[in-house]
Amino acid sequence: MTAYVPAERPTLYFIGVTTTRSSIMKVFPAWAELLQLGEVAIKGIDFPPGAPAEEYREAVRFIKRDPLSLGALVTTHKIDLFNACRDLFDVIDPVAGLLGETSCLATHQGRLHCYAKDPISSGLTLARFLPPQAFAARPPALIFGAGGACIAISQYLMQPERGANRPASLIVSDRSASRLSELKRLHQQFDASFPVSYQHIDSTRQSDALLAGLPEGALVINATGMGKDLPGSPIGDEACFPQRAIVWELNYRGELTFLQQAQAQQASRQLQVEDGWDYFIHGWTQVIAEVFELPADAVAGDAFNALSDCALRVTRQGATS
Numbered sequence: 262m263t264a265y266v267p268a269e270r271p272t273l274y275f276i277g278v279t280t281t282r283s284s285i286m287k288v289f290p291a292w293a294e295l296l297q298l299g300e301v302a303i304k305g306i307d308f309p310p311g312a313p314a315e316e317y318r319e320a321v322r323f324i325k326r327d328p329l330s331l332g333a334l335v336t337t338h339k340i341d342l343f344n345a346c347r348d349l350f351d352v353i354d355p356v357a358g359l360l361g362e363t364s365c366l367a368t369h370q371g372r373l374h375c376y377a378k379d380p381i382s383s384g385l386t387l388a389r390f391l392p393p394q395a396f397a398a399r400p401p402a403l404i405f406g407a408g409g410a411c412i413a414i415s416q417y418l419m420q421p422e423r424g425a426n427r428p429a430s431l432i433v434s435d436r437s438a439s440r441l442s443e444l445k446r447l448h449q450q451f452d453a454s455f456p457v458s459y460q461h462i463d464s465t466r467q468s469d470a471l472l473a474g475l476p477e478g479a480l481v482i483n484a485t486g487m488g489k490d491l492p493g494s495p496i497g498d499e500a501c502f503p504q505r506a507i508v509w510e511l512n513y514r515g516e517l518t519f520l521q522q523a524q525a526q527q528a529s530r531q532l533q534v535e536d537g538w539d540y541f542i543h544g545w546t547q548v549i550a551e552v553f554e555l556p557a558d559a560v561a562g563d564a565f566n567a568l569s570d571c572a573l574r575v576t577r578q579g580a581t582s
């Protein structure tokens with residue numbers, strides 16, 4: 262059992278695996294100053310992936326009861342923590358209930374809320390870089406990797422309020438059949454208005470073929486973690502992106518092989534190539550806004566740019582990850 266010590270000042274927790282190595286530990290104090298949050302703190306809580314349910318419950322019970330522990334950002338353990346602690350949450354945001362996961366805990370008026378912020382943060386990131394007419398010619402989207410990020414991004418793309426601003430179809434590939442079946446089960450609840458094709462693949466050659474089958478202007482996303490969490494890229498060096506494709510690598514650090522493969526064809530194929538920096542900033546700032554009860558404009562527009570510049574400065578000053 263971990264001995265949790267009551268917080269001495271308003272505290273945000275970061276529940277992950279190796280949280281002390283994350284650059285957010287240096288970025289957060291700089292952001293706290295910029296956002297005028299006062300004397301606040303960030304603390305990491307590390308669990309190995311798939312930790313016992315009682316360990317998640319202990320952490321969540323502590324945050325719920327400790328007056329100065331205001332909330333948490335959750336990575337890696339989003340689904341396991343949600344399942345282990347469901348009865349401890351006073352309020353479950355509908356998207357968290359739908360996706361069966363939580364990336365954000367926040368106490369508001371003594372009640373513990375849980376939220377799934379990933380569809381919001383991935384959506385804000387896409388909205389920032391997608392041209393207004395990105396889907397006007399009804400191109401498809403292709404997502405390599407059917408994990409948590411793919412669930413969030415596809416949920417965003419399927420939202421009915423997007424009207425015609427949606428891809429004509431979606432192709433998702435994964436090397437795990439169970440991930441694809443789980444995604445399909447969730448998609449049936451999202452009420453997608455476009456067809457989805459679930460491709461079980463086990464080779465780079467098959468990924469290359471999926472890419473080769475795309476028309477001009479398609480949205481192509483690497484959500485496999487390859488190039489950061491795993492070496493390499495889902496596609497081979499010979500793979501060809503479609504003309505004028507919009508290519509998004511979800512990570513911003515690591516060897517980023519997929520990003521480099523896209524950049525190598527950027528000029529010849531007129532690609533728009535994006536990395537995961539803005540996604541990282543939106544992911545954190547959405548949770549900070551929720552936990553510290555900031556108005557939406559505190560982390561949007563010019564404020565978002567200032568937070569991003571500040572994080573860049575701090576990370577360049579020598580943070581390790």
Ligand SMILES: NC(=O)c1ccc[n+]([C@@H]2O[C@H](COP(=O)([O-])OP(=O)(O)OC[C@H]3O[C@@H](n4cnc5c(N)ncnc54)[C@H](OP(=O)(O)O)[C@@H]3O)[C@@H](O)[C@H]2O)c1
Binds near residue numbers: 406485490495541
């Ligand atoms: N910038 C940001 O703030 C941000 C935010 C969210 C996510 N991300 C990044 O996005 C990546 C994905 O995140 P996630 O949470 O969705 O991870 P995840 O849940 O682990 O999903 C990745 C999926 O891709 C599959 N995969 C691995 N290699 C593949 C290949 N060659 N072809 C097709 N599928 C393959 C994995 O299968 P196995 O399970 O068999 O390995 C897994 O199902 C991570 O690297 C994460 O760091 C970045």
